[in-house]
Amino acid sequence: MSQVEIRHLRTLVALRESGSLVEASERMFLTQSALSHQIKELEGRLGCSLFLRKTRPVRFTSAGIRLLELADEVLPRLHTAELDLQRFAGGETGRIIMAIECHSCFEWLLPAIDAYRDEWSDVELDISSGFHFAPLPALARGDLDLVITADPVDEAGIAYFPIFSYEAQLAIAKNHCLVEKSWIDPEDLAKEVVITYPVDQNRLDLFTGFLQPAGVEPAKVRHAELTTMIVQLVASGRGVTCLPNWALHEYLQNDYVEVRSLGEEGIWPTLYAAVRKDQAEAPFMAAFIEVAKKVCFANLRGIVTAELG
Template identity: 45%
Template sequence: MLQSILEIRHLRTLIALRDTGSLVRAAQLLNLTQSALSHQVKLLEDRYGAQLFERKSVPPQFSTTGLRLLQLADTALPLVEEAERDVARLALGRSGQLRIVVECHTCFDWLMPAMDAFRQRWPEIELDIVSGFHPDPIALVMQNRAEVAIVSEQDPDETVDYHALFRFEIVALLANDHALTAKAHLTARHFADQTLITYPVPDEMLDIVRQVLAPAGVEPAHRRTTELTVAMLQLVASGRGVATLPLWAVQNYLDRGYVTARRVGSKGLTGRLYMACTQGTSGRPWLADFVRITRESCFKSLPGIELL
């Protein structure tokens, strides 16, 4: 009888290949190099004397051997993860609280599905979102009014742990007949005579101001705010101003031709998101699971993002 060389990482690799549809994206999801992931696959193929999937097909078409190993992965991994959670519960108690404070208005689009997935795995952890806008979300973490803050920057002066989530492109949104649609990309000066529509948050929390306009000394001719993303897009579509939003948040509107997007700068404007929490919270096993679930959920569902 053959001695098995299968490890948990091999099973996770196969599931990642199936769920992401490519070697490149699977490697990103697993935080591996493409070479390391290919080496894992080749090791299994050499061991079993058969290809696991067709290399030239996108998404990968798994062979009979690959499908059998996938079946094993789908059966075994949930059992392993459930056992690990049970061990953590026995060691640390069966209750806990995870209150989340969010500084970005668009975060709810991806946060709610991640919370739903986490709730199924850790039903004894009480989940809640701290309501309202908070200009200093990390302060709530330090005051024990929240366990986790979703933030867009790492502050080296804060005594918290940062768990990287993902980076994404922020695009400028224009009415379809706006004169600036003729530009390949927008620079700070293009906003000087425009009405800039944003969420009602301090400028230091707006990437377009913090990264582009303020360094160039540019102030838009007019400013307008709205709490709702859909209202912002309606204002843009009707020619009331321009806005900047994450590409993943507006891709559906762009696909329908509701508004037009242009890059900000020749290389694009990049935003980032992190989870911030105390060292004590970082040590909780369910926190690591929440970070992992969030990263995986976002990577599979949000277009154009890259894991940090």
């Protein structure tokens, strides 16, 4: 079946370069006898001789020349592949396919990716849209390599790294009656229309961290895709919404809406990067997490109230 092997190609190349079995064997750190046997065996399997030994330097037959040709094609490729693999092994490169749970995270993730790519140009980067429903199993499985999530679930083989914290605030119209309050109670929203991204409520801080614990349901939930749309609806009094403070910052500065904390303390989710533990230490992955933190801190300076790590 498999006749020729890498080792044979290396032997032939060494033979071409040295001109004799003895010298070739020294280059290959083998005895001359080993090469003699090796080549004899190969020639036997192939059914033709590869070179004539009675001359110095040895003279290759057509078959030998054909094999050298093959070696010249194959060995360099093998070599570069092995160099690449060394870099994979050293964690100097790899693949980061991400998923985000937090819908407005693109705002800081895309700049982070850009910054990272400058330094780690050959890491394969992608944001997956396919695993919104269950990103962590996909991460464990290897479909994903990094998940941005607000609630770390303790799972074997997954490590979490905090990126930053932000306040999830309620945005309301400037003429809304709730502007009177200095912070919002869950019950305040029982009669309100809540506008959210079109995602499951279990992935929204407002519900998981505020309304559900208090057993309150809003009068109605409306959906909009884009942050701008949501804020516009809020500004025109069609409902209220809950967004990260940094996502609202721009609209607040332009005086479109009012914002209030949820509860006296406010709700302060932390975003984590979840990665597989075996990759957590790899330089290319650690670097990504570092860059993400730095970019967040730089982009959101003065907006987010807390920086981590």
